[in-house]
Amino acid sequence: MKTINIGGVPEHFNLAWYLGLKNAEYKNSGSNLRWKDYFGGTGAMCKGLRDGDIDMAVILTEGIIKDIIAGNKSKIVQVFVESPLIWGIHVxxxxxxxxxxxxxxxxxxxxxxxxxxxxxxxxxxxxxxxxxxxxxxxxxxxxxxxxxxxxxxxxxxxxxxxxxxxxxxxxxxxxxxxxxxxSPWPCFVIAVREDFLKTNKEDVKTILNIVNATTSEFKDIPSIDRMIANRYEQEIEDVQEWLSLTEWSQENISKDTVAKVQDELFALDIIPEKWDYNELVEKL
Structure with a gap:
């Protein structure tokens, strides 16, 4: 059984992955999927992909696009969360x-x-x-x-x-x-190391099919609000508000979205150049 390492932030957005792992759905499909929490967020996951510590990552859209252009040999294979991320500004x-x-x-x-x-x-x-x-x-x-x-x-x-x-x-x-x-675009995408993708495309497809089946009916899971509140130590009314604002995706990122992200990052002088869609995205 092939071991596949995936990273993500230990937040409520990624509960769908935990549920699939808990129910042995990936194992039953022939994949030994191993989840790694990245408390340092997208920057730490970009390093994990570059170093080969993980094969896949559930990662912020703008962060992975910037890092691929900066030399990270990875590709976006799907949007995971379609809705924007609401960044709180805290003091x-x-x-x-x-x-x-x-x-x-x-x-x-x-x-x-x-x-x-x-x-x-x-x-x-x-x-x-x-x-x-x-x-x-x-x-x-x-x-x-x-x-x-x-x-x-x-x-x-x-x-x-x-x-x-x-x-x-x-x-x-x-x-x-x-x-x-x-964020002015879909917040989370799934990225995969290019070397891994070349030889394990079918395994990646299988993994995406499993998590997509969960996210497509995520809001209908009985008592999902209480489960999230307990697991992530949130107030239930906050979880209910978050669920009302959050939409998952089962599709790949669009050319328009990639162009929008790059236009913004380029205007802010965060990336030195804009890349073609197919240099950033792999259609499975």
Whole structure:
């Protein structure tokens, strides 16, 4: 039985993978799928793909497109979550910053360069008309625990992370959320290392078919809201709101979406050039 390593963030978006693993669906199909949690997010997963630590990743769209152009030999094979990611903009609960305008020119905590928290800081700056060279500064904090330490100790001033994941930290007065910044495209895609894809395309197809069967009926799973609330330590009303806003996908990423992401990243000087759709995407 072939062992296939896949990485993703340990968040509610990826519960569908856990359910398939728990029910031995991948094993029964002939794949020894092994899940690895990446607390450091997209930047850490990009490194995992590059180093061969994982074969597949459930990863932020903008992050993997940037990293493929930067030399990551991987391809996008499917959109996983069609809806945008709602990035909460957080400050320490005791901070003097009250609005997004107040954090202009201050230091953003990011998990690592090239991560979603890094790239979305540029999107937020552009949305608010900031000078991208003068008004952005960064402090690398690795993960959510690092952000708590960094903001509490004053090493950084604000932190962008998925709104519902950080909601418990807002509820317990660790963070205060001063705004939101939705990603302007589908948030998560599935990427696969090119070398792995060349020789294991049928295995990848099988894995996608299994997870797609789960996500297509995910919201209809009995008591799914309670399951998510318990597993991820969320309030049930927050989970219900998140479910109402989230749509999964079983299709590959469109040419228009790839063009939109690249146009935005290029305009922000995050990528040096734009690539052809087929250099970034593999149709299975």
């Amino acid at each position: 320490s609960h005791d901070s003097n910053y009250k609005t997004i305008k107040d954090i202009k020119g201050t230091k953003a905590a990011i998990s690592r360069y090239g991560s979603g928290s890094h790239l979305m800081a540029y999107i937020n700056a552009q949305n608010n008309g900031w000078d991208l060279k003068e008004d952005l500064d960064f402090e690398v904090i690795k993960n959510l625990d690092g952000a708590v330490k960094g903001l509490t100790e004053g090493k950084a001033d604000y932190f962008m992370w998925e709104k519902f994941t950080t909601k418990p930290l807002v509820d317990n007065s660790t963070f205060r959320r001063i705004g939101n910044c939705p």
